Amino acid sequence: MRLVPFALERWMTTYETRVEYDLAESGIHPLTTAELLAFDADPERRMRELLAIPLNYSEARGTDELRTRIADTYRDLTSDDVLVTTGAIEANYLIFNALLQPGDHVVSIYPAYQQLYTVPEAIGCEVSCLEIREENHYQYDLDELARLVNTRTRMIVVNTPHNPTGAAMTAAECARVYALADSVGAYVLADEAYRWLTVDGMPLPPPFRDLGPRAISVGTVSKPFGIPGIRIGWIAATAEIAARCWAYRDYTSLSPGGLSDYLACRTFANREAILARTHAISAENLRTLRAFIAERGDLFTWVEPRGGLLGLLRYHLDMPSAVVANRLAEEESVMLAPGSAFGMEGRLRIGLGGQPERFIAGLERVDRFFTRLRDEVSDRGL
Numbered sequence: 132m133r134l135v136p137f138a139l140e141r142w143m144t145t146y147e148t149r150v151e152y153d154l155a156e157s158g159i160h161p162l163t164t165a166e167l168l169a170f171d172a173d174p175e176r177r178m179r180e181l182l183a184i185p186l187n188y189s190e191a192r193g194t195d196e197l198r199t200r201i202a203d204t205y206r207d208l209t210s211d212d213v214l215v216t217t218g219a220i221e222a223n224y225l226i227f228n229a230l231l232q233p234g235d236h237v238v239s240i241y242p243a244y245q246q247l248y249t250v251p252e253a254i255g256c257e258v259s260c261l262e263i264r265e266e267n268h269y270q271y272d273l274d275e276l277a278r279l280v281n282t283r284t285r286m287i288v289v290n291t292p293h294n295p296t297g298a299a300m301t302a303a304e305c306a307r308v309y310a311l312a313d314s315v316g317a318y319v320l321a322d323e324a325y326r327w328l329t330v331d332g333m334p335l336p337p338p339f340r341d342l343g344p345r346a347i348s349v350g351t352v353s354k355p356f357g358i359p360g361i362r363i364g365w366i367a368a369t370a371e372i373a374a375r376c377w378a379y380r381d382y383t384s385l386s387p388g389g390l391s392d393y394l395a396c397r398t399f400a401n402r403e404a405i406l407a408r409t410h411a412i413s414a415e416n417l418r419t420l421r422a423f424i425a426e427r428g429d430l431f432t433w434v435e436p437r438g439g440l441l442g443l444l445r446y447h448l449d450m451p452s453a454v455v456a457n458r459l460a461e462e463e464s465v466m467l468a469p470g471s472a473f474g475m476e477g478r479l480r481i482g483l484g485g486q487p488e489r490f491i492a493g494l495e496r497v498d499r500f501f502t503r504l505r506d507e508v509s510d511r512g513l
């Protein structure tokens with residue numbers, strides 16, 4: 132299998148350890164281990180338990196405790212329906228490899244986290260893209276999906292809430308996607324990396340897996356809980372699909388790290404409190420960003436996110452987004468991800484998960500940079 136370079140990840144690694152203000156980051160300001168355990172009623176006891184875990188290979192599918200805690204967040208699932216993975220990225224990779232064959236037809240959301248269409252392509256599938264467009268206010272066009280799906284379609288790949296636009300499906304839209312897949316005997320792979328991440332408290336629909344056995348939900352602790360470093364994600368499917376993905380995983384990462392598995396269990400035990408922290412950070416940054424865009428409408432416009440932690444800023448200058456993003460990083464030490472990494476030229480992706488004071492300071496530099504850039508462009512008579 133030949134994989135093409137992952138454009139966004141390559142770009143992020145160029146700058147993420149060098150810049151002062153990373154406003155491109157897709158997650159929430161991360162917790163330390165001590166901060167995570169402090170959500171517990173007895174943090175000292177938890178720290179002792181953590182330090183006493185033997186550094187052995189841990190249970191290959193994830194511990195029964197962790198799989199049960201994850202299963203409990205879905206309707207009628209048991210721990211056998213869940214496979215713990217090395218982040219959502221491995222979950223998606225395993226599902227594609229375990230369930231798809233060369234020549235299968237796949238419909239995938241676009242733009243998207245790149246693996247969602249490039250891994251099926253690398254397997255040799257015929258991939259049709261379901262585009263999310265700004266002129267539709269980043270709504271999922273399910274009439275177009277109905278036109279793209281055919282009797283050879285083996286999988287429909289969606290991501291809700293969506294990276295990079297912040298789009299989010301309604302319950303009725305999820306049901307329609309499931310019905311379309313069911314009508315042709317296809318699976319739905321729902322990348323729900325941004326699950327639980329509401330905007331303005333607007334409720335999100337239940338996960339896709341609750342709709343039936345053709346839906347496979349992918350989840351992660353990375354985005355909602357601010358702990359991407361523990362690299363814990365999961366597949367919530369049927370026991371049969373989870374077992375097929377597990378067999379593939381014997382060739383990739385074998386088992387989750389035991390320390391990570393333990394920390395993920397403590398995270399689920401304190402889920403609501405940790406999510407409250409996440410929502411407080413993202414809500415504050417959203418308020419800041421709304422005020423910024425209202426003031427700088429001459430420079431930026433956007434379609435507000437309906438869920439998740441991300442949005443796309445359209446900038447009103449005729450300059451490629453890669454040039455803008457590189458110069459912003461070099462000249463102001465601020466990262467905003469270039470839309471070109473998603474095939475969305477003229478836009479920059481912004482994340483709402485940074486520390487609120489740093490988010491404000493970073494935006495001040497963005498303002499300074501774009502004011503300078505506009506003067507430069509008008510001096511050149513462009």
Ligand SMILES: Cc1ncc(COP(=O)(O)O)c(C=O)c1O
Nearest residue numbers: 218219220244294324351353364
């Ligand atoms: C849509 C989507 N899926 C999967 C991932 C991978 O997440 P994880 O850290 O769980 O591997 C990301 C990370 O940015 C993402 O945005």
